[in-house]
Amino acid sequence: xxxxxxxxxxxxxxxxxxxxxxxxxxxxxxxxxxxxxxxxxxxxxxxxxxxxxxxxxxxxxxxxxxxxxxxxxxxxxxxxxxxxxxxxxxxxxxxxxxxxxxxxxxxxxxxxxxxxxxxxxxxxxxxxxxxxxxxxxxxxxxxxxxxxxxxxxxxxxxxxxxxxxxxxxxxxxxxxxxxxxxxxxxxxxxxxxxxxxxxxxxxxxxxxxxxxxxxxxxxxxxxxxxxxxxxxxxxxxxxxxxxxxxxxxxxxxxxxxxxxxxxxxxxxxxxxxxxxxxxxxxx
Amino acid sequence: xxxxxxxxxxxxxxxxxxxxxxxxxxxxxxxxxxxxxxxxxxxxxxxxxxxxxxxxxxxxxxxxxxxxxxxxxxxxxxxxxxxxxxxxxxxxxxxxxxxxxxxxxxxxxxxxxxxxxxxxxxxxxxxxxxxxxxxxxxxxxxxxxxxxxxxxxxxxxxxxxxxxxxxxxxxxxxxxxxxxxxxxxxxxxxxxxxxxxxxxxxxxxxxxxxxxxxxxxxxxxxxxxxxxxxxxxxxxxxxxxxxxxxxxxxxxxxxxxxxxxxxxxxxxxxxxxxxxxxxxxxxxxxxxxxxxxxxxxxxxxxxxxxxxxxx
Numbered sequence: 001x002x003x004x005x006x007x008x009x010x011x012x013x014x015x016x017x018x019x020x021x022x023x024x025x026x027x028x029x030x031x032x033x034x035x036x037x038x039x040x041x042x043x044x045x046x047x048x049x050x051x052x053x054x055x056x057x058x059x060x061x062x063x064x065x066x067x068x069x070x071x072x073x074x075x076x077x078x079x080x081x082x083x084x085x086x087x088x089x090x091x092x093x094x095x096x097x098x099x100x101x102x103x104x105x106x107x108x109x110x111x112x113x114x115x116x117x118x119x120x121x122x123x124x125x126x127x128x129x130x131x132x133x134x135x136x137x138x139x140x141x142x143x144x145x146x147x148x149x150x151x152x153x154x155x156x157x158x159x160x161x162x163x164x165x166x167x168x169x170x171x172x173x174x175x176x177x178x179x180x181x182x183x184x185x186x187x188x189x190x191x192x193x194x195x196x197x198x199x200x201x202x203x204x205x206x207x208x209x210x211x212x213x214x215x216x217x218x219x220x221x222x223x224x225x226x227x228x229x230x231x232x233x234x235x236x237x238x239x240x241x242x243x244x245x246x247x248x249x250x251x252x253x254x255x256x257x258x259x260x261x262x263x264x265x266x267x268x269x270x271x272x273x274x275x276x277x278x279x280x281x282x283x
Numbered sequence: 284x285x286x287x288x289x290x291x292x293x294x295x296x297x298x299x300x301x302x303x304x305x306x307x308x309x310x311x312x313x314x315x316x317x318x319x320x321x322x323x324x325x326x327x328x329x330x331x332x333x334x335x336x337x338x339x340x341x342x343x344x345x346x347x348x349x350x351x352x353x354x355x356x357x358x359x360x361x362x363x364x365x366x367x368x369x370x371x372x373x374x375x376x377x378x379x380x381x382x383x384x385x386x387x388x389x390x391x392x393x394x395x396x397x398x399x400x401x402x403x404x405x406x407x408x409x410x411x412x413x414x415x416x417x418x419x420x421x422x423x424x425x426x427x428x429x430x431x432x433x434x435x436x437x438x439x440x441x442x443x444x445x446x447x448x449x450x451x452x453x454x455x456x457x458x459x460x461x462x463x464x465x466x467x468x469x470x471x472x473x474x475x476x477x478x479x480x481x482x483x484x485x486x487x488x489x490x491x492x493x494x495x496x497x498x499x500x501x502x503x504x505x506x507x508x509x510x511x512x513x514x515x516x517x518x519x520x521x522x523x524x525x526x527x528x529x530x531x532x533x534x535x536x537x538x539x540x541x542x543x544x545x546x547x548x549x550x551x552x553x554x555x556x557x558x559x560x561x562x563x564x565x566x567x568x569x570x571x572x573x574x575x576x577x578x579x580x581x582x583x584x585x586x587x588x589x590x591x592x593x594x
Contacts, residue, residue, distance in 0.1 A: 063349070063350070109376065109377070110348070110377050111376075111377055111378050117348065118344070118345070118348070118373070118377070119372055119376050119377040120372070121372065122368050122371075122372050124337075125341045125368075125369060125372060125373055126341075128337070128338045128340075128341030128342045128344075128345065128369075129341045129342070129344055129345040129348070130345060131338070131341075131342045131345060132341070132342040132343060132344060132345020132346040132347075132348070132349075132353075133345040133346070133348060133349055134345075135330060135342065135345070135346060136345070136346050136348075136350075136351055137349070139306070139327065139328065139351075140349070158337075159337040159338055159341070159369075162333075162335035162337060162338035163338050163341070163342075165333070165335070166332060166333070166335065166338055166342065169333075
């Protein structure tokens with residue numbers, strides 16, 4: 001276990017609130033989008049971009065950069081907000097999410113947005129894409145790391161298991177995948193829609209190095225990333241135990257907010273909660 | 284005779300030396316698609332993906348995002364319909380520099396039957412924005428097309444057949460071909476036959492037979508179905524006034540469909556007929572028997588041309 005400066009953790013926790021506020025703001029303005037899965041994914045994405053990955057917003061195509069692929073493309077508001085706060089494009093651009101003539105499409109497109117590595121939105125592609133990036137890294141003897149985030153429901157897709165087998169076969173130890181394990185997908189609880197448990201055993205049996213953490217705990221996130229980066233011979237999976245809608249009380253564990261944006265009242269309530277949390281962390 | 288599949292494998296090996304960033308993926312069919320030639324020469328740049336085509340296509344996109352030039356190969360039936368969504372999002376929408384090279388296109392696959400006879404692939408790929416669609420006709424042209432796929436950017440799909448085929452062109456003749464430019468194989472004034480892929484060779488024979496009967500047919504090898512050489516199509520329509528298309532593919536949405544669209548939109552008063560598979564699945568059988576039964580050989584081209592121009 002590493003000992004982090006308390007300041008780093010505090011700074012990340014505070015940034016996560018800023019990102020959550022952006023997400024709520026963006027979805028309210030766009031009057032469409034996916035709050036639940038965006039909010040549950042925030043903390044890992046913040047940790048990657050603000051504390052862990054080697055990346056440079058001024059040189060988004062740097063061949064040596066670490067890569068993050070958001071396979072669960074519907075959570076892209078969280079990633080857009082992180083990219084903007086990292087300087088890939090202006091924070092002001094966020095207000096154009098899902099608007100006509102905007103580069104910020106409802107689901108990410110790599111050819112439109114600096115910092116977006118892969119076009120996603122149709123579930124199940126991202127792990128395969130990440131395998132390709134990891135294979136290229138091995139071929140070029142480049143030391144970069146590849147990270148990819150899937151939704152838990154997303155792992156219903158057969159292609160995920162094709163990719164899981166291939167990553168293990170090719171010993172892609174430069175690859176770390178995350179499952180945003182919030183236990184909810186559109187039609188309900190993941191275990192009722194199409195059972196995923198034991199997710200840990202399934203991935204282990206495919207030859208993956210598997211860890212499981214609280215996906216909202218920055219210290220656990222950083223520890224897990226440092227551990228999986230150094231793991232050799234197998235691809236790594238971090239199961240992020242998360243809460244869908246995390247950070248906004250009435251959205252938490254509420255599947256009704258999978259693909260429905262907040263109305264005006266909900267928006268005001270959400271911002272009030274996040275503002276008071278922000279104040280608390282700043283204080 | 285030569286097999287275009289061998290030309291594909293040999294060209295990959297040749298290009299592999301020149302382009303260290305060229306990589307090849309296959310889905311457990313490398314012996315049939317001939318990517319095995321590349322695999323033997325450059326094992327570190329060959330990725331066997333097993334029977335998992337969806338994963339192969341998306342992985343190829345990931346490799347391309349790192350500056351590689353991936354060629355992904357399998358049979359046409361698995362290379363398109365089975366992985367349409369992966370091609371749509373990861374290649375076409377993303378403008379990834381991935382080359383899908385499919386073998387075993389069309390009904391001349393033969394005895395495996397309709398499950399393996401891909402007759403919709405050109406239509407499926409043609410409708411995708413950003414996608415280039417190619418159907419080379421002989422081994423020589425196949426080699427040149429593979430080279431052009433490697434040296435031109437963007438997502439591309441090429442399909443060839445399974446069988447050996449006569450060599451139509453010598454090497455110098457194909458050296459000047461360009462993607463998106465049809466080849467005028469023979470000039471003629473009475474009718475234009477526009478063929479692609481495996482139908483170019485029987486069209487050459489048909490032209491000779493027609494000539495003996497006093498019909499002088501122009502013959503175009505339209506190796507690029509998208510972007511279509513519309514200028515050439517319009518020119519031919521104006522010059523001969525009669526166009527017949529021939530492809531080992533459904534009459535819907537492929538070469539014939541593309542040319543019909545061009546003719547109609549340019550209000551060209553031309554006699555027109557599409558030869559291809561008439562909106563049905565075919566069956567197991569010897570390739571030559573299938574091509575006879577489903578109307579795709581020299582004899583049928585001759586008959587259709589004469590019907591069309593009323594002679």
